[in-house]
Structures are given as structure tokens and as C-alpha cells.
Amino acid sequence: MxxxxxxxxxxxxxxxxxxxxxxxxxxxxxxxxxGALCAAAALKxxxxxxxxxxxxxxRPEMVITRKTALNTDREPTxxxxxxxxxxxxxxxxxxxxxxxxxxxxxxxxxxxxxxxxIRLVTSPTPPRHHFKGLGFTHAHYTSEAHCSYLxxxxxxxxxxxxxxxxxxxxxxxxxxxxxxxxLLKDLLEQTAARADFNRKYAVYEMQxxxxxxxxxxxxxxxxxxxxxxxxxxxxSKSFSEEKKHAVTVTLAENNxxxxxxxxxxxxxEKIWKDIICEILSVDRSQITIQYGSTAEVPDTGPDxxxxxxxxxSGLIAxxxxxxxxxxxxxPLPIKVKRGFKQPxxxxxxxxxxxxxxxxxxxxxxxxxxxxxxxxxKGIWGTFESGRIFLxxxxxxxxxxxxxEAVHQCGGHRAAASLPSAIDVAVVKSESVLPSSANETxxxxxxxxxxxxxxxxxxxxxxSLPITAESVRKILAREDHA
Amino acid sequence: MFEGVKAAAVHNPVTLTExxxxxxxxxxxxxxxxxxxxxxxxxxxxxxxxxxIISLARVPDLKRISRSERYIEIGALATIEETLVVxxxxxxxxxxxxxxxSASLLIRSQATFGGTIGIPDLTLSIxxxxxxxxxxxxIRSPSEKKSGAQWIPVQRLFGRxxxxxxxxxxxxxxxxxxxEESDFDFFRVVGEPYQQPGxxxxxSVFAKFNAPxxxxxxxxxxxxxxxxxxxxxxxxxxxxxxxxxxxxxxRRIIRILMQELDGYSAKISRLQRERAGRVFELSLHQMxxxxxxx
Amino acid sequence: xxxTCRLNGKEVLFNTFADKPVSELxxxxxxxxxxxxxxxxxxxxxxxxxxxxxxxxxCLIPAFRIRDKEITTFEGYAxxxxxxxxxxxxxxxxxxxxxxxxxxxSLLIESIIQENISPEPEDIINVLSVNRCSCVDEKxxxxxxxxxxxxxxxxxxxxx
Numbered sequence: 001m002x003x004x005x006x007x008x009x010x011x012x013x014x015x016x017x018x019x020x021x022x023x024x025x026x027x028x029x030x031x032x033x034x035g036a037l038c039a040a041a042a043l044k045x046x047x048x049x050x051x052x053x054x055x056x057x058x059r060p061e062m063v064i065t066r067k068t069a070l071n072t073d074r075e076p077t078x079x080x081x082x083x084x085x086x087x088x089x090x091x092x093x094x095x096x097x098x099x100x101x102x103x104x105x106x107x108x109x110x111x112x113x114x115x116x117x118i119r120l121v122t123s124p125t126p127p128r129h130h131f132k133g134l135g136f137t138h139a140h141y142t143s144e145a146h147c148s149y150l151x152x153x154x155x156x157x158x159x160x161x162x163x164x165x166x167x168x169x170x171x172x173x174x175x176x177x178x179x180x181x182x183l184l185k186d187l188l189e190q191t192a193a194r195a196d197f198n199r200k201y202a203v204y205e206m207q208x209x210x211x212x213x214x215x216x217x218x219x220x221x222x223x224x225x226x227x228x229x230x231x232x233x234x235x236s237k238s239f240s241e242e243k244k245h246a247v248t249v250t251l252a253e254n255n256x257x258x259x260x261x262x263x264x265x266x267x268x269e270k271i272w273k274d275i276i277c278e279i280l281s282v283d284r285s286q287i288t289i290q291y292g293s294t295a296e297v298p299d300t301g302p303d304x305x306x307x308x309x310x311x312x313s314g315l316i317a318x319x320x321x322x323x324x325x326x327x328x329x330x331p332l333p334i335k336v337k338r339g340f341k342q343p344x345x346x347x348x349x350x351x352x353x354x355x356x357x358x359x360x361x362x363x364x365x366x367x368x369x370x371x372x373x374x375x376x377k378g379i380w381g382t383f384e385s386g387r388i389f390l391x392x393x394x395x396x397x398x399x400x401x402x403x404e405a406v407h408q409c410g411g412h413r414a415a416a417s418l419p420s421a422i423d424v425a426v427v428k429s430e431s432v433l434p435s436s437a438n439e440t441x442x443x444x445x446x447x448x449x450x451x452x453x454x455x456x457x458x459x460x461x462x463s464l465p466i467t468a469e470s471v472r473k474i475l476a477r478e479d480h481a
Numbered sequence: 482m483f484e485g486v487k488a489a490a491v492h493n494p495v496t497l498t499e500x501x502x503x504x505x506x507x508x509x510x511x512x513x514x515x516x517x518x519x520x521x522x523x524x525x526x527x528x529x530x531x532x533x534i535i536s537l538a539r540v541p542d543l544k545r546i547s548r549s550e551r552y553i554e555i556g557a558l559a560t561i562e563e564t565l566v567v568x569x570x571x572x573x574x575x576x577x578x579x580x581x582x583s584a585s586l587l588i589r590s591q592a593t594f595g596g597t598i599g600i601p602d603l604t605l606s607i608x609x610x611x612x613x614x615x616x617x618x619x620i621r622s623p624s625e626k627k628s629g630a631q632w633i634p635v636q637r638l639f640g641r642x643x644x645x646x647x648x649x650x651x652x653x654x655x656x657x658x659x660x661e662e663s664d665f666d667f668f669r670v671v672g673e674p675y676q677q678p679g680x681x682x683x684x685s686v687f688a689k690f691n692a693p694x695x696x697x698x699x700x701x702x703x704x705x706x707x708x709x710x711x712x713x714x715x716x717x718x719x720x721x722x723x724x725x726x727x728x729x730x731x732r733r734i735i736r737i738l739m740q741e742l743d744g745y746s747a748k749i750s751r752l753q754r755e756r757a758g759r760v761f762e763l764s765l766h767q768m769x770x771x772x773x774x775x
Numbered sequence: 776x777x778x779t780c781r782l783n784g785k786e787v788l789f790n791t792f793a794d795k796p797v798s799e800l801x802x803x804x805x806x807x808x809x810x811x812x813x814x815x816x817x818x819x820x821x822x823x824x825x826x827x828x829x830x831x832x833x834c835l836i837p838a839f840r841i842r843d844k845e846i847t848t849f850e851g852y853a854x855x856x857x858x859x860x861x862x863x864x865x866x867x868x869x870x871x872x873x874x875x876x877x878x879x880x881s882l883l884i885e886s887i888i889q890e891n892i893s894p895e896p897e898d899i900i901n902v903l904s905v906n907r908c909s910c911v912d913e914k915x916x917x918x919x920x921x922x923x924x925x926x927x928x929x930x931x932x933x934x935x
Binding site for chain 3 (some may be wrong): 396
């Protein structure tokens with residue numbers, strides 16, 4: 001971008017990468033823009049230039065409309081989903097965005113027919129940040145929030161409605177994800193039991209019709225919500241960027257193993273070493289991980305393009321399996337290189353994504369009658385996220401993701417001086433590879449949050465975040481959030 | 482990178498006289514107390530070409546905290562945490578709560594008492610609490626011929642319509658707080674005054690009872706960007722009323738408050754107005770509860 | 776403006792602007808890698824240093840305030856034996872902060888256990904709340920600090 005803006009030859013532009021820790025994915029877009037602006041300023045003035053910026057960054061604005069037709073038994077039969085995404089000035093990864101949004105928006109309950117329309121629209125506004133995902137989480141949030149509406153419209157408890165309608169999945173089109181319905185039901189039931197969901201839901205349902213709930217004297221505007229679903233790790237199998245990356249594992253004399261990677265992520269090293277130790281029965285000290293330099297490999301940013309957990313672990317495992325089969329037959333060193341595998345055309349129902357994670361989240365909250373803030377009383381989450389290497393680390397990462405998600409939805413801690421009340425459980429998985437559940441947790445939390453706020457305020461909630469100002473507007477009946 | 486830019490000059494007076502002489506010579510200089518507010522406003526440095534900074538850090542007189550039978554005097558440079566440690570058992574409870582909720586421990590250890598009062602465009606917890614206590618501040622003006630020191634009530638800093646009265650080039654040197662016994666105190670920060678000043682409200686209440694009536698009732702509603710709202714009519718309407726206040730009485734008071742707020746400052750947001758009404762109602766309910774439990 | 780101070784035990788001279796934040800000053804210093812100016816306005820809490828042994832947010836301290844003071848950054852602290860107590864806290868809790876806030880949280884934990892070897896959970900959260908990174912849950916933070924404090928108590932008993 002610097003060479004384009006300043007009309008310089010690319011070889012004349014030297015990029016020195018400094019330590020930069022953006023919270024999410026600002027690294028993808030903004031360094032280039034600021035770099036170009038700074039370079040232009042420096043060229044113009046003939047002096048060094050520096051930019052200090054404090055502009056907030058925003059996600060692509062996504063408006064999702066869902067209409068569901070119910071039959072005479074109040075069962076969903078058909079659904080129309082219309083999605084419009086404002087991506088700002090530039091469109092990044094458009095095809096992948098459509099794939100992810102479509103996967104997220106697909107209803108998980110049994111339904112005869114679904115039509116989904118997705119439009120990505122550019123606009124003369126600053127480029128948007130993707131904040132850890134390309135739209136899957138948001139789309140999945142609406143799918144789950146819609147579930148709660150359907151439950152409400154049939155006057156059923158959202159937990160019972162979900163359990164009733166998570167059936168066989170026979171009606172799902174072939175290109176959609178295969179849903180593990182029984183697992184989802186189990187996760188839902190475990191979460192509901194820990195949150196004491198049914199009892200609390202019944203109590204708050206009785207209380208919600210009393211108008212004085214939100215007064216400073218009575219202080220009783222509470223709600224509880226639940227959601228379940230799945231998440232994806234990384235990109236769809238058709239994403240072109242994935243094909244560029246490869247892993248090489250070499251087994252040399254004295255059981256010395258060298259892994260050459262084209263990404264830099266020392267935090268995942270422990271997991272990779274565990275996989276190698278297990279398959280090749282070598283000692284951890286015999287493994288060396290060589291990272292590619294950013295000069296040779298594009299640094300892909302901290303979150304959005306991160307692929308080490310599922311994909312790289314998978315590639316390392318495949319390399320090791322291949323070495324294991326050749327070991328003691330072929331002379332050392334044995335060198336194996338593996339890249340991303342395309343799904344074979346014979347595969348009848350290929351999963352469009354690798355590394356699915358499953359989860360259920362419940363949240364209990366209260367509307368503070370003075371500040372009109374949403375105060376969190378408790379969050380319960382149960383997840384299945386592939387193979388677990390470091391249980392505490394996974395629980396901690398999920399707790400952090402839930403914390404961040406609740407903050408982004410507009411929730412506040414009940415008391416700043418008290419530890420947060422987040423209860424996370426991770427169930428055992430048969431998968432041999434780990435996968436990331438962070439994205440799953442945020443989408444599910446948002447859906448459960450909207451459902452709980454809707455119960456607390458006795459009003460349907462259709463957009464997030466819920467701020468004190470939006471609560472005020474709801475109470476004043478100025479408009480609906 | 483900054484060739485030709487004149488760097489800021491830092492002056493370090495060690496006595497009050499030296500400080501005032503400097504101030505007279507440099508009326509536009511930046512007065513630097515704890516510096517938490519100045520530093521937390523994103524800005525390029527050097528702040529501006531050739532700025533003068535008067536650092537108060539080496540003036541011991543400004544750090545002194547003293548106490549008499551009737552009042553406590555806090556030097557403008559005493560940090561919030563120091564004041565809290567020294568005075569937590571003698572300071573009025575409203576002020577103790579204001580100090581505790583003003584910021585995190587690290588910021589409280591750096592931010593000064595005078596500094597929080599002197600921020601020109603933002604009114605935070607401590608001035609909010611001081612406005613209901615009988616507080617006087619000593620300001621020293623370099624233009625006055627004698628000692629230049631003058632005691633003024635803290636309310637003088639806030640105009641009737643929410644505007645702030647500028648004190649510069651005068652400097653706040655001491656804060657004198659009357660040590661009064663109270664029967665009911667209430668202090669609550671609603672929202673985040675520093676991060677979202679357009680949404681936050683701070684309520685401070687100080688009341689004395691003469692059973693079964695309220696002998697004296699003082700309150701202030703602080704809107705960080707729109708100053709401090711005090712209303713003598715509402716205060717006198719509540720003073721003299723028997724406790725506990727009835728629901729009808731509370732509703733009537735809230736109605737008057739809302740009407741008065743409508744005529745106060747156009748800068749108050751609807752959310753602030755709503756929060757002000759709600760937190761004030763809560764304080765009246767708590768006063769009722771306290772009067773019953775006595 | 777020329778400013779001398781002690782940085783991690785060594786005498787250093789800075790030639791800088793008086794109102795330059797210390798976080799920027801240290802960021803540009805070759806021997807300090809733990810300070811990364813984040814928000815630059817005292818909200819993220821990632822630029823903690825010990826100034827005369829007291830924790831401060833270095834982005835809120837102007838350069839002229841460090842004249843003749845003792846600054847300890849994470850690099851200096853990590854060389855002391857006290858750091859071992861904090862690392863044991865991380866090890867026993869089985870969790871440690873992310874690389875972004877590790878240095879700041881470690882210095883804050885040190886300041887807590889230096890001040891009080893039996894800190895209350897409320898005090899722990901109060902002090903650590905200045906660092907906004909939520910990579911470690913509060914319950915785990917309390918556990919880490921309590922474990923570190925336990926080792927500090929033992930160290931003091933041995934010494935006395």
C-alpha cells in the first residue's frame with residue numbers, strides 16, 4: 001500500500017516490523033493505511049512522520065432478517081433468511097465471509113425448507129475489523145436468538161423447545177454442517193442443570209409482567225437465557241489462503257525431530273510437542289521447532305487468520321503418522337511435508353469446515369434499576385472442543401472469551417471488587433486434535449444474553465449491544481432496542 | 482524528529498511565595514499536580530511549542546494535612562490515597578466513599594485532591610462530594626497585592642446553569658472541610674464519569690435528623706460535563722418533613738426534581754436525567770430505611 | 776531536557792522532552808522490551824513499572840518526574856529472587872497471564888505481596904483491576920497471588 005500511495009517501487013519500501021499488540025485484528029488493515037499516510041507525510045515534508053491515533057474500530061455492520069413459517073402445530077416449516085453486511089471501504093475475504101455467514105445462519109432445528117440471501121455491500125466508511133471471525137459468530141447468534149423467539153412465540157421454555165426440535169437433521173441440505181444433535185442435547189442439559197435453568201426461568205417468567213420490577217424500590221428485573229450450537233476453527237476447506245501453508249517434519253538420527261513451520265506461534269508449541277511425543281514416542285527435548293521468518297512468510301495477524309490450533313496440529317499429526325509408517329523401513333533422515341488437503345470429490349457429504357466445536361451457554365442477569373446497566377449474576381458454559389492438552393488453559397481461555405463477549409454485548413459485572421461468576425466445563429472428546437472454542441462461546445453467549453434481557457425487560461431484543469441508553473428507551477417506550 | 486521545536490520548560494518552586502511569583506510571571510503556564518488527567522488525555526508531545534510547566538511536587542506546604550476540632554485542612558497536593566489513609570476515620574463518610582470510588586488504587590496514589598477539583602472541564606467524585614459538605618477552598622491569585630490567599634466556598638466553582646467558573650490564573654492551595662456529624666449519608670456514582678462523562682451521574686446526600694423529622698437535608702447531583710446541580714427549594718422542601726417519607730411524598734419530590742433538571746442545563750443527556758431521578762429516589766428510600774432502623 | 780535516573784540498578788541519562796510519557800521513553804530504550812505503549816492514557820494498565828518501588832502506570836508519568844528516581848521494569852525485577860515467588864504462583868495455579876500483560880501483572884502481584892503477605896481477595900482484585908486484560912479469570916488471579924504470598928511468607932520466615 002505504501003508503494004501504491006506514494007508511487008514508489010516496492011523494493012524501495014522497507015518494512016520494519018515493530019512490536020504491535022492490537023486487541024483484535026487491527027493488524028490486518030490499519031498498519032498499511034497508517035504506513036501509507038505516514039510515508040506520504042514524510043515524503044511531502046522531508047522529515048520523519050509519526051501518527052498517533054485513538055479511533056475506535058468497528059465490525060462490519062450486519063443486518064439479518066429471519067422469517068419463519070409455523071404450521072398449525074406451531075412447528076417451524078420454512079424459513080427466509082436475508083443478510084446484508086456493510087463491509088466499509090474495502091472487502092476482504094468476501095468468498096470466505098459468505099461461506100462462514102451461511103454456515104452460521106443455518107438453523108439447527110428441523111425445518112423443511114430454508115432460503116438464505118447474503119449481500120456484502122461496500123460503503124464510503126472506514127474499513128471494518130473482523131474481530132476474530134468473518135461473520136460466523138454473528139450469523140450463528142441470530143440463529144440461536146431466533147430459536148428463543150420461536151420458543152417464546154409458542155410459550156415454551158427455550159430449553160424444552162430446543163430439546164424438542166433438535167431432532168434428526170435429516171432435512172439439512174448436504175452442503176451444510178453435520179450436526180451432532182445428541183451431543184448438543186447433552187451439553188444443553190448439563191448447562192441447564194448447573195444453572196438451575198428451569199426453576200429460575202419459571203420464576204422470572206412470573207415476575208416479568210409486573211411493571212414495578214424496574215423501580216429503585218423493588219429492584220427485580222431479572223432474566224435467564226440459554227443457547228446451544230457449534231463453532232468453526234479457522235477457515236472453510238475451499239479457502240485459497242489455506243493452500244499456501246505447509247509443515248515439514250524430519251526424523252533424524254538419535255530420534256531428533258525437527259518441525260519446520262511457516263507461522264510464528266510459540267504459545268501452541270506445547271501442544272505440538274505433545275502430539276509428536278505421542279505419535280513418534282520421542283522425548284520432548286529431542287524436538288526442535290523452526291519458525292519461518294516473517295520476511296519469507298506473510299505474518300497473518302494475531303487472531304483472524306490464526307490457524308495453529310486445529311490446522312497446524314492436524315498437519316503435524318499427519319506428518320508424524322507418515323513418518324511412523326516409514327520408520328525402521330526407510331533410512332534416516334525421513335522428511336515428510338504436508339499441506340492442506342482438499343476434500344475428495346467422492347466424499348458424499350464433506351464437512352465445509354474443519355475442527356467443529358460444540359457448546360451450550362446459559363446466562364442469568366439483572367437490570368440495575370438505578371444505572372439501567374445490565375448486571376451479570378452468572379454464566380455457565382459447557383463445551384466440547386476437541387482434544388484437551390491443558391485443561392486449565394482451555395477453561396481459562398473460554399472464561400476470557402465469555403468475559404469479553406459479555407462485555408461486548410453490554411453486560412457489566414455485578415460488583416467490580418468481586419470475582420466474576422463464570423462456570424466453565426469442558427467435556428471429553430473423541431477427537432485426536434484440539435480445536436478452538438472461543439468463537440463458539442461468544443456467539444452462544446450473545447444469543448443467551450439477548451434472550452435473558454428480553455425476559456428481564458419483557459420486550460423482544462433484536463440488536464446488540466444493549467446499553468443503559470437502550471434500556472432507557474425501552475422503558476420510556478421511545479423505540480425498541 | 483522535532484528539530485526546531487522548543488521543549489517545555491519545567492519550573493520547580495519549593496515555597497508558596499516562589500510558586501506565586503512564578504505564576505505571576507507565567508500566567509499561562511500549565512500547573513502540574515499529580516498529572517493523571519493531563520497525561521491521560523491523548524496528545525502528542527511536546528504538548529505545544531515552548532510550553533511552561535509549573536510542577537508543584539516540591540512545595541511541602543501543599544502536601545500538609547492538618548486537623549482541628551471543627552475542620553480538616555487538606556493541602557491541594559495531598560494524594561487521594563494519602564488523604565484516605567490519614568482521614569478515613571474522621572472524614573465525612575460521603576467523602577470517604579467518594580475517595581474510594583474515584584479511581585483504582587494506583588491512580589488514587591498519584592491523583593491529588595486539588596487536581597481533581599481543578600480539572601476545568603470535568604467534575605468528578607471528589608468535588609461532587611465536597612459540594613454537599615461545608616467546604617471552603619483556598620485559592621491564591623498572583624494578581625492580588627497582599628498574601629493573595631482567599632477562602633471561597635467550593636460551590637463558587639460551579640455556576641447555576643452547570644457552567645464551571647474558571648479560577649486560572651489562581652491556584653488552589655488548600656481545602657477545608659467542616660467536620661459535621663450526620664445522621665444519613667449517601668454517595669453513589671452511576672455510570673463511568675471519566676470514561677463516559679455524558680452518561681454518568683453522581684449523587685451526594687448529607688442529612689441530619691431531629692426525630693421524627695429531617696432537620697437538614699443537602700444534596701448535589703453532579704453531571705461530569707455539566708457541573709453540579711444543587712437546589713435549595715428541594716432541600717428546604719425535604720428539610721422539616723417527618724420520616725419516613727410516604728411513597729406519595731417521594732413521587733412528588735421526584736416530580737419536582739425532574740422539572741428543575743429540565744430547566745438546568747441543556748447538556749444533560751436523557752439517560753443522565755433518568756439516572757438522576759432514579760438514584761435520588763433510591764437515596765430517599767434508603768433514608769427512610771435508616772430512619773426506621775434507628 | 777537531560778534527566779538522570781536509575782533504571783534497573785544502572786545509572787542512565789535521557790535527553791528528552793519534559794512531558795514525554797515515561798512509557799514512551801522506556802519503549803525506545805534498547806534494554807527495555809517489556810513496555811509497549813498501549814492505550815497511552817492510563818486505561819489498559821500494561822505499562823506498569825515500579826517507581827521507587829511503588830507500582831505506577833508509566834504512561835501517566837511525565838519524563839521530568841523521574842529525575843533521580845529508581846525505576847524497575849520487568850527486566851530488572853525478573854532478575855531478583857522475589858520473581859521466583861510469583862512464578863511459583865503461576866505454576867501452582869497452572870495458569871499464567873498472556874504475553875501481552877504478563878509483565879504488568881507480575882509487577883502488580885509483586886507490589887501486592889510486598890505490601891501485604893496475607894492479602895484479601897478484594898484487595899487483590901482492586902489492585903489488579905488496573906490491568907484491563909482479562910486473560911486470567913479473577914478467581915485464578917486470587918489463587919496466583921495467594922500462592923505467591925505463601926512463598927513470600929516462607930521466605931521472610933527463613934530470613935528472620
